[in-house]
Amino acid sequence: MKGKSTAAFGLALRGWNQGWSIGVFQFVKSAKWKVGEESAFRALGRLHEETGEGGPVEWHKMGEGWSWSRKQGTEDDHAAAAREGWQEIARRLRAEQHGMYVLDEFTYPLHWGWVDVDEVVSALRDRPGHQHVVITGRHAPRALVDAADLVVEMTKVKHPMDAGQKGQKGIEW
Numbered sequence: 001m002k003g004k005s006t007a008a009f010g011l012a013l014r015g016w017n018q019g020w021s022i023g024v025f026q027f028v029k030s031a032k033w034k035v036g037e038e039s040a041f042r043a044l045g046r047l048h049e050e051t052g053e054g055g056p057v058e059w060h061k062m063g064e065g066w067s068w069s070r071k072q073g074t075e076d077d078h079a080a081a082a083r084e085g086w087q088e089i090a091r092r093l094r095a096e097q098h099g100m101y102v103l104d105e106f107t108y109p110l111h112w113g114w115v116d117v118d119e120v121v122s123a124l125r126d127r128p129g130h131q132h133v134v135i136t137g138r139h140a141p142r143a144l145v146d147a148a149d150l151v152v153e154m155t156k157v158k159h160p161m162d163a164g165q166k167g168q169k170g171i172e173w
Contacts, residue, residue, distance in 0.1 A: 003154045004136040008102045009037045011134055016044055016054045020099025020132075024059045025089055027082060028105035028137070035173045055099065060085070079114035086115045093127040100132040107137030110144065117141045 012022050024041060038059055045057030062085035073081075086109070092098060109115045121143050124133055135144070145151050160168075167173065 002156060002159060004138075005037070005104050007152070007154075008104060008134045008136050009041075011132075012041070012100055012102050013044075015100040015132065016041075016048075016057065018055070018099075020055045021097065022055060022057045022100050022102070023089075023092060023098035024057070024102045024104065025085060025106070026059075026061045026104040027085060028108050036170065058098070060088075079109070079112070082109035082114040086120065090119075090123045093123055093131060093133075096127075096129040096131060098131065101134065103133065103135045105137045106135045107140045107144070110141050111137075111139040117143050120144065121147045 009024075012024065016022050022041065024038075041057045041059055044054055045059075048054045048056050062081060089101065089103065093101070106115075110117050110120065125147060127133070135148075140151070
């Protein structure tokens with residue numbers, strides 16, 4: 001429910017502070033959503049360009065919001081977009097383009113069978129250099145969990161939405 005992406009972006013902030021190039025790839029959240037993390041990281045990217053502080057930042061949204069708002073395109077369209085997004089990330093890994101990658105909500109395209117899990121595990125296992133890859137979402141395939149160095153499962157104990165409260169600006173986005 002909460003905290004997976006927030007934790008990943010916290011790691012990305014630490015990496016940015018170390019001067020690492022940060023590549024964020026969101027796989028489920030709609031390209032139309034305006035989230036605070038994106039605004040903050042884009043500002044940090046501009047700060048790096050202007051002053052040299054921190055590291056460069058790239059932010060990419062890979063689709064139209066596949067899990068919560070499947071309004072545009074078919075499932076086949078979404079699956080093709082996910083595979084295309086993964087191919088770009090695999091290319092960047094081979095080229096050592098970023099110091100840290102945040103693949104936000106990437107477990108879902110894996111879980112749904114849109115992206116081949118074995119291909120992802122191989123690319124991550126064989127990536128050159130010292131690149132950090134953080135993958136968020138639920139239902140991570142066993143092969144991905146087994147290959148990972150660190151796995152965290154977040155469990156909601158209580159949330160205001162349980163009592164009917166709507167999402168809050170600054171908290172949920």
